[in-house]
Amino acid sequence: MNVQLSPLFRKKWFILDQSVTGLGMNPMQSFAIDDTLCRRVSNEPDWGIARTWVHSKTVVLGIQDxxxxxxxxxxxxxxxxxxDVIVRNSGGLAVVLDEQVLNISLLFQDGKEMSIDRGYELMVELVRLLLGSLGKLVMDGEVKESYCPGRYDLSIKGKxxxxxxxxxxxxxxxxxxxLAVSGSxxxxxxxxxxxxxxxxxxxxTKYEYPQIIPAKMASLDELSQEYAGGQVDIDLSIQGIIHSLLLKLSSLSDQLDTFALSEEDWESYEENLARMVKRNEKIVMV
Incomplete structure (x- = not known):
């Protein structure tokens, strides 16, 4: 397959890895960074930025929550x-972050071809690529009895x-x-x-909150043990999946480089973080 025909192909892919440094950050900082990168990528139609981030034990609430x-x-x-508890600035309901959950943000210019569905579809395609043989079992579609259910939930055998x-x-x-990589x-x-x-x-309540059935959720490690006998062709750890991400992005671009925020980006980040803090100060100060 000609990788340039893949919808994930970009002339330049950048990686910003905060999988380790994120453990010392408040998750509000992560959402502020993504807002900053949205502005940075807005004038770069040939760019894609992939940011990986991991945080210590935090429940991220949606605005409705x-x-x-x-x-x-x-x-x-x-x-x-x-x-810890924060309220995020993007859609959805409550999710759990911890040291065994990997978050990936893909950032693109919001062009005429980047519809809402298109954005979701690109992430689904990337995850299937990252998971090797296990990716062939991945289904997208709402798992209603999960937390934060949505059209683009990813599951294996209904979990x-x-x-x-x-x-x-x-x-x-x-x-x-x-991505719940390991743990329960x-x-x-x-x-x-x-x-x-x-x-x-x-x-x-003013909205229908999830009626969660815990058995409907699992980690990739649990799923690999249950449905692949633990025999998978990738390293199912945080760093193993990030390594897989680097290899895939390298093959999906003419150039892969690390991303560094400019002085102007840092100024924008401080403004975005201040908005996140203000959003949270009345809600989670219990």
Whole structure:
């Protein structure tokens, strides 16, 4: 196959790896960085930027979650369980981040060919490429009984291991995915289920929050053991998947390089971070 025919092909792919440094960052910083990169990539139709990020134990709430009737009780439960809490600026509902969850952001110019569905489809294609033989089992489609269910949930044999969100800002698109690489998917799902129980307590809500069945979620490591006997052709670790990402992006570009924020980018980042902090200061200070 001519890689230039792949919809993922870019003349220049850049990588910004924050899989290690992210462990010392507040996840609000990650969303501020993606907003910054949206602006940076907006004038570069031939660019793609891939950012990898990992954070310590945090539950990232959606804006709708923050309006649940007993949200203070829900946040208190999460904090007692050892998790930090933030509210993100992109779509979707509550998700769990920890040291065994890899997040990937793909950033492109928001051009006429980059429809919302197109953005999601590019991420789905990339994940299938990254997972080697296991990627052939990946299905996209809503797993309703998962946390943060959506049209582009990724699952194997009905068990969700990843979810995709998207943010469009200042002429750029950030397509973001969380990949549960290892650990217990059902334990993460059980945590979010208990959060909703605490934050709703049977009261009426303005939206239909997920009715989570923990067994409907799993990690890639769990799925490889269950459906491939642990015999997979890639290293199913955070760094193993990042290595696979580097190889794929190199083959999908004329040039692969690391990305460094300019002084102007850092100024934009500080503004974006200030907005994230302001969004969160009244909601999660329980």
């Amino acid at each position: 923050s309006r649940l009737p007993y949200i203070d009780d829900g946040i208190s439960f999460l904090k007692r369980s050892g998790y 969700k291991f990843a979810g995709i969100s998207q943010r469009r800002l200042r002429g750029g698109v950030a397509v973001q995915i969380y 998917g059902s334990d993460r799902a059980r945590l979010v289920k208990h959060f909703y129980d605490s934050a709703v307590q049977g009261a009426p």
